[in-house]
Amino acid sequence: MNFELSEEQQLIQDSVARFVQENYGLEARVALAAKDPGFSTTHWQTMAELGWLALPFAEADGGFGGNQIDVMVIMEQFGKGLILEPYLASIVMGGGALKRGASAALKEEILAGVIDGTYQLTLAYAEPQSRFDLHDVTTSARVDGDSFVINGAKSMVLNASTASHIVVSARTGGGQIDESGISLFLLNADTDGLTREDFPTVDGLRASELAFKDVRIGADRLIGEVDKGYEILNATANDAILALAAEAVGAMEVLYKDTVAYTQEREQFGHPLSDFQVLQHRMVDMFMEYEQCKSMLYRATMEAAAGDPETAQRTIHALKHIVGKYGIFIGENAVQLHGGMGMTEELRVGHYFKRMLVIDSQFGNADYHLQKFAA
Amino acid sequence: MDIELSQQDQDFRQDVRQFFADNAYKAGEDYAEWRLEWFKKAAEKGGWDVPKWSPEFGGPGWTPTQHYIWEQETARATLPWDMPFGVGMVAPIIMAYGNKAQQDRFLPDIRARRVNWCQGYSEPGAGSDLASLKTRAELSADGSHYVVNGTKIWTTAAHIADWIFCLTRTDDSGKKQEGITFLLFPMKQDGIEVKPIITLGGAHSVNTVYLTDVKVPVENRIGEQGKGWTYAKGLLQHERTGLAGLSRSLVALEGLRDNARSVPRGNSTLMDDPAFRAKAAELEIDLMAAEFTELRSLASAAAGAAPGPESSILKLKGTEIQQRIQKLTVEAGGIYSAAWGPKPVGNSFAKGGMAGYLASRAYTIYGGASEVQKDVVAKNVLGIKRSSR
Numbered sequence: 001m002n003f004e005l006s007e008e009q010q011l012i013q014d015s016v017a018r019f020v021q022e023n024y025g026l027e028a029r030v031a032l033a034a035k036d037p038g039f040s041t042t043h044w045q046t047m048a049e050l051g052w053l054a055l056p057f058a059e060a061d062g063g064f065g066g067n068q069i070d071v072m073v074i075m076e077q078f079g080k081g082l083i084l085e086p087y088l089a090s091i092v093m094g095g096g097a098l099k100r101g102a103s104a105a106l107k108e109e110i111l112a113g114v115i116d117g118t119y120q121l122t123l124a125y126a127e128p129q130s131r132f133d134l135h136d137v138t139t140s141a142r143v144d145g146d147s148f149v150i151n152g153a154k155s156m157v158l159n160a161s162t163a164s165h166i167v168v169s170a171r172t173g174g175g176q177i178d179e180s181g182i183s184l185f186l187l188n189a190d191t192d193g194l195t196r197e198d199f200p201t202v203d204g205l206r207a208s209e210l211a212f213k214d215v216r217i218g219a220d221r222l223i224g225e226v227d228k229g230y231e232i233l234n235a236t237a238n239d240a241i242l243a244l245a246a247e248a249v250g251a252m253e254v255l256y257k258d259t260v261a262y263t264q265e266r267e268q269f270g271h272p273l274s275d276f277q278v279l280q281h282r283m284v285d286m287f288m289e290y291e292q293c294k295s296m297l298y299r300a301t302m303e304a305a306a307g308d309p310e311t312a313q314r315t316i317h318a319l320k321h322i323v324g325k326y327g328i329f330i331g332e333n334a335v336q337l338h339g340g341m342g343m344t345e346e347l348r349v350g351h352y353f354k355r356m357l358v359i360d361s362q363f364g365n366a367d368y369h370l371q372k373f374a375a
Numbered sequence: 376m377d378i379e380l381s382q383q384d385q386d387f388r389q390d391v392r393q394f395f396a397d398n399a400y401k402a403g404e405d406y407a408e409w410r411l412e413w414f415k416k417a418a419e420k421g422g423w424d425v426p427k428w429s430p431e432f433g434g435p436g437w438t439p440t441q442h443y444i445w446e447q448e449t450a451r452a453t454l455p456w457d458m459p460f461g462v463g464m465v466a467p468i469i470m471a472y473g474n475k476a477q478q479d480r481f482l483p484d485i486r487a488r489r490v491n492w493c494q495g496y497s498e499p500g501a502g503s504d505l506a507s508l509k510t511r512a513e514l515s516a517d518g519s520h521y522v523v524n525g526t527k528i529w530t531t532a533a534h535i536a537d538w539i540f541c542l543t544r545t546d547d548s549g550k551k552q553e554g555i556t557f558l559l560f561p562m563k564q565d566g567i568e569v570k571p572i573i574t575l576g577g578a579h580s581v582n583t584v585y586l587t588d589v590k591v592p593v594e595n596r597i598g599e600q601g602k603g604w605t606y607a608k609g610l611l612q613h614e615r616t617g618l619a620g621l622s623r624s625l626v627a628l629e630g631l632r633d634n635a636r637s638v639p640r641g642n643s644t645l646m647d648d649p650a651f652r653a654k655a656a657e658l659e660i661d662l663m664a665a666e667f668t669e670l671r672s673l674a675s676a677a678a679g680a681a682p683g684p685e686s687s688i689l690k691l692k693g694t695e696i697q698q699r700i701q702k703l704t705v706e707a708g709g710i711y712s713a714a715w716g717p718k719p720v721g722n723s724f725a726k727g728g729m730a731g732y733l734a735s736r737a738y739t740i741y742g743g744a745s746e747v748q749k750d751v752v753a754k755n756v757l758g759i760k761r762s763s764r
Binding site: 126128129131132133136155156177197198199200201202203207209267268269270276278279328332335336339340342343344345346350353354357358361362365367370371 | 497500501502503504507528529572573574575577581638639640641642645650651702705706708709710711712713714715716717720721729732733736737739740741744745746749
């Protein structure tokens with residue numbers, strides 16, 4: 001057992017931390033989020049050049065052969081600046097499905113472009129009725145000769161407006177909530193019959209509703225085997241949960257530290273707010289839950305990287321539960337202890353708090369994962 | 376003790392419902408006209424436009440039970456928009472501490488909703504510690520007017536207000552609670568600049584107000600110079616009782632349950648989810664108790680006692696419940712709660728739910744932060760004396 005980062009991981013951590021420090025002040029972030037495409041294509045290119053986009057792909061596919069721990073190192077630093085670039089959508093979600101299930105030919109065609117930043121992926125898995133269940137799929141893919149024809153709708157698809165390719169889950173067999181009978185496809189974003197409605201999310205990111213009307217796609221664009229997509233989808237979702245949790249832990253650190261700093265500066269009743277014991281204890285609670293989330297993040301990430309999916313699955317449920325619950329707890333209290341200033345868009349805490357809310361709503365909220373854990 | 380409503384109270388409830396039904400807004404009507412007309416009709420009912428005013432100033436003189444019934448019924452009806460600053464806040468101070476000329480001058484316009492008010496209390500350096508405010512008011516050499524300089528913050532509706540009631544400092548030689556003077560002045564004049572503050576839900580309702588050499592005639596001073604804190608303190612208690620919003624919370628909880636019934640969950644709906652049901656039930660239980668806490672508080676007020684420190688309990692409990700309802704609404708919205716485009720995505724309530732939740736975080740900050748409220752309860756209700764450290 002060893003919690004030390006390797007030398008390489010340490011270098012990446014330092015380099016990501018520097019990037020965030022230099023590029024992601026609040027004003028810069030707000031300006032990027034406000035105008036299309038909602039992030040910086042220059043930053044995205046920088047991330048490609050620094051090799052961050054290559055990190056979790058196999059060396060045979062042009063990547064660096066990194067695992068969940070390497071992604072955690074990047075995402076935790078990203079969380080400190082609430083990075084807007086589509087790393088989660090393209091590298092962890094879309095890329096995660098491709099690296100697990102795509103044919104050698106498909107990987108060869110797509111992954112080089114993903115790694116150098118020319119292609120951008122996302123994953124369309126949620127549906128209007130599915131809430132948090134990955135296996136609740138009504139979007140259908142009907143066999144027609146050597147193609148499939150897709151009909152249906154997908155919801156809250158992250159960064160779809162800038163994606164070149166979209167990984168879509170669709171039902172090729174079984175009933176609405178069966179795990180078997182789900183297949184994954186890689187669609188070009190400009191495919192006929194695919195329409196999008198784009199919108200911002202409350203944390204300053206972008207998402208879309210997608211509609212599929214007789215979208216025709218060749219059998220060669222299948223990711224994994226027919227009817228067996230769920231396993232890939234679930235493993236990819238687990239990676240996404242680990243990445244989101246790492247980002248959340250980075251953001252929690254900012255929230256509690258900003259609060260500690262602010263309460264020492266702000267004077268009321270002739271004292272800094274930090275003199276008041278009730279506020280001291282609240283900040284200690286925030287700090288304690290941050291550390292607990294970080295511990296659970298390490299536990300889940302290390303188990304996942306060790307390749308024991310069953311043990312890791314239970315811990316990932318536990319992780320998403322406490323990150324959702326305590327991320328919001330820390331965010332609410334950061335706002336409360338900043339008083340009126342915490343309610344404004346002028347300070348960081350409000351933005352980080354909103355990101356915590358969105359993270360809880362993605363890939364199952366705290367209640368959902370508590371029930372999964374208890375089951 | 377008797378939980379049954381008397382026949383009179385039941386008749387009163389019927390009367391209120393009938394009034395709301397008869398005067399409801401009809402599509403196509405001019406809203407502004409309807410609004411003023413509504414308050415006029417309510418006045419004709421015998422002070423229904425100003426339920427909390429004393430009969431001396433035209434209020435209805437209701438019993439606590441009647442106030443309770445009114446609150447329940449207004450939570451379900453669509454009333455014309457109204458801000459608390461005029462009728463609910465500055466008017467009681469003018470009645471209690473203003474002179475006859477001020478009462479004659481200001482109360483009719485406040486009552487008719489012809490003039491909008493805002494509250495100039497908080498300052499960048501004076502939030503929970505309001506008494507440390509620094510906005511200066513200097514009396515002119517001839518004693519005819521004050522010259523006001525300073526900055527007010529979190530001023531709700533300052534951008535649409537016609538008048539402001541403002542706490543200013545006229546003396547800083549003694550205790551900070553002394554030397555505060557209560558002034559009224561128009562917002563639309565030279566020397567007043569209003570700058571919007573955008574809050575987390577993206578809304579503009581609060582502002583920073585910059586006051587530079589604003590001239591205020593002495594006849595706009597309420598009561599004595601230097602006694603403004605005493606006047607404002609009475610009002611703060613008033614404000615805190617009004618913030619519990621329990622009837623509205625009950626209606627909001629019903630709405631939340633309806634929304635949850637519209638969210639599919641496998642073959643049933645979110646309302647069939649045991650964990651979700653339990654959270655909604657917990658809220659209902661807390662509301663049932665809080666409703667009776669409010670009734671007890673109203674009853675003791677009616678027995679002659681001014682709304683005392685127990686009103687702090689209501690604000691604490693009421694705002695906590697409001698926040699929990701908002702939070703559960705965000706949970707009910709599920710994946711769609713993140714959507715923040717110009718129109719709703721996925722379901723009709725998620726965006727409003729998120730906006731409401733974010734706005735609700737201020738409920739435990741304004742009107743006395745919860746931490747300060749608890750200090751008040753510890754000191755005044757539990758009688759805990761702090762030893763000097």
